[in-house]
Amino acid sequence: EAGVAQSPRYKIIEKRQSVAFWCNPISGHATLYWYQQILGQGPKLLIQFQNNGVVDDSQLPKDRFSAERLKGVDSTLKIQPAKLEDSAVYLCASSLRQGSTDTQYFGPGTRLTVL
């Protein structure tokens, strides 16, 4: 079974530029999560999708961050415009949502550096 795929693996941009990240979850996984991991910290949830609907986006900075999951499969996370403090690793995870025992599987992440 293929894992969660993310691209790109690395991205360097200047502040005020825009950037987009892509995630392809494990086939059949209904739930998709985007986490932000700042250096030296644990991941923090940005947004959670159930199929193509948003379940929780309470910690998403909506003035600059947006995300979508068209057709309930792939997802993109966009930052526009980027700030220095957005430098972090962006992790995508997916889970099957089968009862209460679903395990989240993570992708390799995208490391964003904002200069």
Added chain:
Amino acid sequence: AQTVTQSQPEMSVQEAETVTLSCTYDTSESDYYLFWYKQPPSRQMILVIRQEAYKQQNATENRFSVNFQKAAKSFSLKISDSQLGDAAMYFCAYRISGSARQLTFGSGTQLTVLP
């Protein structure tokens, strides 16, 4: 709000020895899950072990075991016969019971394995 605390930013262990990583959490929920994830330099989050709060028996996965103290809200990870490949950042995480719930992570413990 739920919080997860890892008080050891760094730990080291000699190869073949045993090491214990600490984690405490705060919650008012009675039904939840606890996890230990491993994050090597590749950034891929890998699930190491999972504990259901309603189970009194401590979870074990090969060389990895936990000491779950529900009343004390403590969840430590013991790694026996440490191997060089165990070197990584280890994150403790919490999730409320129920499907498709977000993970709350601690700040991580960087484990170094000395040859």
